[in-house]
Amino acid sequence: MGWEVLVTCKNCGSEVDGEAKFCKNCGSEVIVEEDNENISETKFCANCGFEMPKSTKFCPECGTSTGGVPQAVGSTGNAIMNPDKSPGLAALLSFLIIGLGQVYIGLTKKGIMLFVAAIISGILMLFVIGWITWLIVWAYAIYDAYNSAEKMKNGIAVEDTIDIDNLF
Numbered sequence: 001m002g003w004e005v006l007v008t009c010k011n012c013g014s015e016v017d018g019e020a021k022f023c024k025n026c027g028s029e030v031i032v033e034e035d036n037e038n039i040s041e042t043k044f045c046a047n048c049g050f051e052m053p054k055s056t057k058f059c060p061e062c063g064t065s066t067g068g069v070p071q072a073v074g075s076t077g078n079a080i081m082n083p084d085k086s087p088g089l090a091a092l093l094s095f096l097i098i099g100l101g102q103v104y105i106g107l108t109k110k111g112i113m114l115f116v117a118a119i120i121s122g123i124l125m126l127f128v129i130g131w132i133t134w135l136i137v138w139a140y141a142i143y144d145a146y147n148s149a150e151k152m153k154n155g156i157a158v159e160d161t162i163d164i165d166n167l168f
Contacts, residue, residue, distance in 0.1 A: 087149035094145040101145025109160045
């Protein structure tokens, strides 16, 4: 599902996320040492799912560029993983209410941005352009909700933002 730093709790011996301050099992403070041999940093290929070291630039299994960026839980930023959500239901919810599908899969900021864009388009319906922009926002919300949920289901983290570069 992605890379994460795991450490062993000094108190109970269970594996704990290295970014956690306290153990989820016993509540002891987690201390991460730089030379700790128990730390494992891996990520998964976005194309084939092959697990590899975090520093790998190309997947040894399929040759896909990894971009050197971790793609799952444990990464800093807005990456969201939620494999339990249905892509079809996410698309249906965005069909009914723009942005609701994104909220359902955990992309709340993106859902709110799309909803606000729909409201602005609704106001612009006084002019012809509003009808066009509303249809574009509505279609994008349905498309994005389905594709984002599908990516999450396949173990790929999705950013909680609208990525203008990947729209077309």
